[in-house]
């Protein structure tokens with residue numbers, strides 16, 4: 001390679017390098033300036049439309065000064081946002097609807113149709129009826145107590161099976177309001193048996209089911225009961 005061609009080659013390389021660096025700097029500056037312009041906060045008018053969520057009627061409009069990044073604002077001077085509200089006439093309709101649900105609920109409650117009553121009271125409550133809250137809780141309590149009462153009734157069968165598995169022919173039945181009295185009849189019942197029963201695990205299970213009393217009889221005059 002001659003001296004001249006080496007000189008040219010080096011020249012070209014430096015030329016390309018120089019242009020690249022120059023290009024990078026220029027583009028960097030442009031990008032930086034564009035970034036700064038994008039992020040610059042610009043004032044705009046924020047218009048809030050309070051729209052009725054039922055009938056879509058705009059009830060009120062509120063205008064406020066606000067700032068946003070120029071890039072996000074994208075040339076707009078106004079930005080409109082919708083807010084849910086409820087208009088006067090829809091409010092009245094809502095109150096009337098809630099009262100209708102409450103009335104239906106009370107009727108169902110009177111007919112001991114607690115499932116329907118609960119559903120109506122929940123609907124009235126969701127529409128802002130305060131009286132429905134009290135009724136809903138009351139109905140809820142009754143339904144819970146009914147469920148517990150049913151599980152106590154089921155327990156008579158479970159207990160019967162339990163004793164049969166142990167070769168004991170113990171008759172079991174339930175009485176009382178809300179099935180709160182548990183009765184057992186077995187020919188071998190006596191004070192010793194009842195004493196051991198009181199100390200045993202079964203009694204814990206029975207208490208958990210909220211029975212009030214457990215009656216024991218041998219069918220021949222031995223009668224006693226336990227409670228807590």
Ligand SMILES: [Zn+2]
Nearest residue numbers: 052055087090
């Ligand atoms: Zn409305």
